[in-house]
Amino acid sequence: MPTYDYECTTCGHKFEAKQSMKDSHLTDCPVESCPGPVKRKIGLGAGFIFKGNGFYITDYRSDSYKAAAKKDSESAAASTSSTPAASPAPAATPAAPAKTSGA
Ligand SMILES: [Zn+2]
Known part of the structure; x- marks a missing residue:
């Protein structure tokens, strides 16, 4: 479920909300004393x-x-x-015949 970033246009409160794609996005600021609407910041949550x-x-x-x-x-x-x-793996030691140095 994507997380959307919201920012209140009135008091500047920022928050995240996990929502399904088909959910209508939030409009009200969660700050009780603030009647301001919030805007969703596209691309920050789902894009990153x-x-x-x-x-x-x-x-x-x-x-x-x-x-x-x-x-x-x-x-x-x-x-x-x-x-x-x-x-x-027996690879490093080739069984080379000993050189018969003329004795
Ligand atoms: Zn607010």
Whole structure:
């Protein structure tokens, strides 16, 4: 359910309201002593789904983003490839025949 940001046009009170898309938006200020109508601020609640990943949008080309992305991929690769198997791949030691140096 999206969260909408409202702001009172009379007293400036700001608040959020979780509403379904099909709900009619609020019109009355929740401040009891304030008769003012509120306006909905489009795009702040529903549009910023990436709020948790702030760097995703703002620091798109920054070093911190690259570092974070790199770290993510590395940790992901590490977690997926960290099998408890105790059998290392026999790749580093080619069984080269010992050179028969002329004796
Ligand atoms: Zn108000």
